[in-house]
Amino acid sequence: MNLPPPPSFRLDGKRALVAGASSGIGLACATALASHGAEVTLAARRADRLSEIVEAFIAKGWSADSLTLDVSDISATETAVEANGLFDILINSAGLARHSPALETTEVDFDAVNDLNFKGAYFLTRVVARGLIKAGKPGSLINITSQMGQVGGIDRAVYCGTKHAVEGFTKAMAIEWGQLGIRVNTIAPTFIRTPLAEQTLAIPERRAWIEDKIKLGRVGELSDITGAAVYLASDASNLVTGTALLVDGGWTAD
Template sequence: MSELPQTPTMRLDGRRALVAGASSGIGFACAAALAEAGAEVTLAARNAERLDEAVTAIREAGHAASGLTLDIADVEAVGETVARAGPYDILVNSAGLGRHSPALETTPADFDTVCAINLRGAYFLAQTVAKGLIEAGKPGSLITISSQMGHVGGVDRAVYCATKHAVEGFTKAMAMEWGKDGIRVNTIAPTFIRTPMTEAIFAQPDKVRWIEEKIRLGRVGEAGDIMGAVLYLASDLSVMVTGTSLRVDGGWTAG
């Protein structure tokens, strides 16, 4: 009888991970998942106080974690800091921003602010981590938290959709370029997730009803719903997956 194929492991022992936007919400959940799987996780965020609380929580659970105060909109500073601290085997970029309004009311200031984090910051953070891996001759997994809005449109979300569609585009291009170096590049595209950033939305009953009608599984997402997806893309379970988007959207974009 033939030998059984061996399932790759989702363990991340011996690997270093950088999680940006890790002080709360999706980023914190991703950092916790990677740390529980054995990775040495560096949590990065702008708010130093909340970052310290997040690092402490992961350490108190018995896992390896450290903090790095970063604003990914400051591309030059991030490049220098991450280059010194790296190389990182895994990147999860969960830093993001939304300033929603009707497209006719978009201001240049809001457009530039959202693009600076969601697109420009995300692009150059991925570039910096990839450079470190290539210089070290190491493979790696780069993951950006995109959105279901990177695949569809949304009322009052023209700028946000533009940035997330752009993230999906550069992810495909980077995957094509860096595949020869063993670097995989993917996105996770969540639906509406209950986090501190979305509190204002979930405080509006009409918006909640609209969201629940669009999500085929009948409920809004929680940060924990992303943890399995990030483990899959970070680990050897997805060793042949690159240039794609894993939609954790409860069926929103299926219809």
């Protein structure tokens, strides 16, 4: 009897660029990809922190190097990515949140969040895709957005706007590059327990609002994201493109 072949989640022989890899979701995704066989380039602004992480990866027997990168600096990012070779996988977890009521948003905060979350993500995705297209290779490009890229949130008009924007260009890029075998998707998490999220979770009324909205009744953990990252990076998701993989505990179900 011929049984259907199981999918492979292995990433051996693939190079992955993970931006925002010095902490939180980015670091967790980099760890997951490396543990599944990918050669991971960890990118962030903090060179000393990246060096520590690379040493820890190598001690595990994983393949890793680092790249000091500020995604909001478009020219420097494009130069660095082009100089460091072809990447089969991109995970962009570089992001910024400056929350305030919409009537109190400053232009400085608007520009800082937009430059990293939207503009930076757009051009980082493009430069990795450009390398794949030039080499005639397929690839998987993944931006970490948020459930707030699907809905609205209190004091989050700018943040929500940037995440909605990334969801939009993801779909457009997926259409443009689909025939070339380049898949473009997002992972859209709910509140994940990281040092950044703890600032919100420490406010009792906000925590109550969050736990009420998450149908599974708990805040997310980093381990809740990494399976989605490995899935979208691997050949197991070969027919998945132009979509958001919601890891939101049911937040957006109603």
